[in-house]
Amino acid sequence: MRLTKFTxxxxxxxxxxxxxxxxxxxxTREVAEAMNVPYAHMAKAIARLQHLGVVExxxxxxxxxxxxxxxxxxxxxxxxxxxxxxxxxxTCEGDTPCPLRxxxxxxxxxxxxxxxxxxxxxxxxxxDLVASPTGPxxxxxxxxxxx
Numbered sequence: 400m401r402l403t404k405f406t407x408x409x410x411x412x413x414x415x416x417x418x419x420x421x422x423x424x425x426x427t428r429e430v431a432e433a434m435n436v437p438y439a440h441m442a443k444a445i446a447r448l449q450h451l452g453v454v455e456x457x458x459x460x461x462x463x464x465x466x467x468x469x470x471x472x473x474x475x476x477x478x479x480x481x482x483x484x485x486x487x488x489x490t491c492e493g494d495t496p497c498p499l500r501x502x503x504x505x506x507x508x509x510x511x512x513x514x515x516x517x518x519x520x521x522x523x524x525x526x527d528l529v530a531s532p533t534g535p536x537x538x539x540x541x542x543x544x545x546x
Contacts, residue, residue, distance in 0.1 A: 400516045406482040408436060408444040410528075413453060413478070416466040417529045418537045424463025433540040444482075451481055453525075466525070475528065476521035488513050 402410075411434045419425055425433075431441035445464060448454040453470035457463060488509040491500040500506070529537060 400488065400513060402479065403483060404440070405444060405447075406479055408434070408440055409448055409482045410475070410478070411436075412441060412444055412448060413466060413470060413525050414528050414533070415537055415540070416454060416464055417471060417525050418534045419465065424457065424461075424465045426463050430464065433537075447482065451478070453478065471526050472524050474521050475523040475525065476517045476519070478525070479520055480517055 412430050415430050415433055416425060427442050427445050428438055430445070431438045434441065445454060445456070448470075449456055452467060453473055455465050455467050455470075457465070487506070489506060491497045491503065491506055497503065
């Protein structure tokens, strides 16, 4: 299974926010630069993470982004499901529906494989993802400016 770029950005953002020093905040631009991705793409991922209650954004002086308590303990499987959406691995309907759709065993097998993929991620939390050696590397990222 392949994750969308959007899901990849969302996961990298929560990982970077999870290691913000002493519960400090970062801006969307700082997260984008650290992850070496365009600001506009990261802003969309951050907005979705806010909607999910994983990231909190505070405006004004001393504001910024922070991972919420529930965000730190959220299941990676749940987060990936939410960011990926409800789509299946294959699309049997559409403009040219598959002629096998009524009797196909592949669709069910792929759906089961997709669920097994998510189930493998379910026990992991965001906090687990940033345990050593990953956390110290994330803290050290400074990023390059990409516009």
